[in-house]
Amino acid sequence: MIDILIIILGIVALICIWIILYDSNRFVVVRHALADPRIKKPFRAVVLADLHNKRYGRENELLLSAIEEQEPDAVIIAGDLLTARKGEKFKAALGLLEKLKDKYPLYYANGNHEHRLELYPEVYGSMAEDYEKELTKLGIHRLVNEHVSLEQTGIVVYGVQIDRKYYQRFRKKPMPSDYLTSVLGRADQDKYCVLIAHNPDYFPEYAAWGADLVFSGHIHGGLVRIPGGKGLVSPAVRFFPHYDGGRFQEGSAVMLLSRGLGTHTIPIRMFNPGELLVVELAPAAEELTPTADVGERADEGAGKRTDERKVPEESETSGKGERRNGDTCKIGSV
Numbered sequence: 514m515i516d517i518l519i520i521i522l523g524i525v526a527l528i529c530i531w532i533i534l535y536d537s538n539r540f541v542v543v544r545h546a547l548a549d550p551r552i553k554k555p556f557r558a559v560v561l562a563d564l565h566n567k568r569y570g571r572e573n574e575l576l577l578s579a580i581e582e583q584e585p586d587a588v589i590i591a592g593d594l595l596t597a598r599k600g601e602k603f604k605a606a607l608g609l610l611e612k613l614k615d616k617y618p619l620y621y622a623n624g625n626h627e628h629r630l631e632l633y634p635e636v637y638g639s640m641a642e643d644y645e646k647e648l649t650k651l652g653i654h655r656l657v658n659e660h661v662s663l664e665q666t667g668i669v670v671y672g673v674q675i676d677r678k679y680y681q682r683f684r685k686k687p688m689p690s691d692y693l694t695s696v697l698g699r700a701d702q703d704k705y706c707v708l709i710a711h712n713p714d715y716f717p718e719y720a721a722w723g724a725d726l727v728f729s730g731h732i733h734g735g736l737v738r739i740p741g742g743k744g745l746v747s748p749a750v751r752f753f754p755h756y757d758g759g760r761f762q763e764g765s766a767v768m769l770l771s772r773g774l775g776t777h778t779i780p781i782r783m784f785n786p787g788e789l790l791v792v793e794l795a796p797a798a799e800e801l802t803p804t805a806d807v808g809e810r811a812d813e814g815a816g817k818r819t820d821e822r823k824v825p826e827e828s829e830t831s832g833k834g835e836r837r838n839g840d841t842c843k844i845g846s847v
């Protein structure tokens with residue numbers, strides 16, 4: 514009887530190891546669509562978060578071809594492209610940026626790992642300066658509590674870097690109501706305000722500040738997910754965090770929280786593959802009602818670019834091209 518139990522436990526352990534190895538080395542493409550009357554023309558963004566120096570393919574060619582396939586108008590980087598670890602190289606992050614920079618506008622805001630390099634030179638030496646120098650050579654400027662207005666689209670992109678104390682473990686530290694205005698200025702309410710904010714815990718505060726759409730990361734989907742359910746644990750060591758990945762709504766504001774693409778300290782993902790977000794932003798069409806289901810099937814329209822880009826259903830695509838449809842995306846609620 515004990516022998517049988519040991520064999521069963523051994524098989525279960527092997528299956529778990531296989532799932533972890535499989536999910537830690539693949540990514541899916543997840544699509545979202547939103548519309549707003551302030552958006553002047555369709556705008557498609559690809560969002561990368563928490564790559565942590567990971568490569569998909571020798572030179573990240575699997576990730577690059579998945580991005581290329583989406584034909585985005587811009588690539589948004591929601592922080593933690595690298596890992597803050599003494600002696601860690603930036604080669605993977607820089608190699609990816611070098612290949613992206615000539616093809617797409619890049620909007621890059623820091624995560625806590627980029628921020629840590631700057632805060633603790635006694636630990637990381639000149640890593641922050643070295644990274645900044647390499648980015649400057651590539652002509653890449655990060656949005657550190659700055660914004661850029663995309664005039665033709667009616668969209669303004671903000672990048673926020675919140676204080677390190679807001680990343681404390683176990684308990685969320687309250688953020689004063691004027692904090693975001695003090696670092697970012699007032700949100701431009703005449704434009705559609707996209708906020709790149711690595712830490713999703715402060716989504717209610719981002720919404721109160723005036724963000725229409727928040728791109729976030731940091732949580733890595735909770736590392737291990739209960740199939741069909743929640744993520745297990747956040748980097749702040751909170752179990753089953755509310756913000757664990759996906760779409761969240763706060764009043765009229767939406768947060769799209771990426772499950773990220775890489776790993777670091779605990780290098781596992783289980784039932785939780787990496788995630789590349791593709792987000793379609795469209796002007797609110799007159800014929801669309803607030804709860805209308807719209808669009809063509811994502812698996813028919815993906816990769817094709819047409820002048821009238823309809824809002825697709827939300828779907829997931831593996832890095833290698835296999836697709837599965839998700840829930841139908843409702844629009845008009847933003």
Ligand SMILES: [Fe+2]
Pocket residue numbers: 563593624625626711730731732
């Ligand atoms: Fe992070």
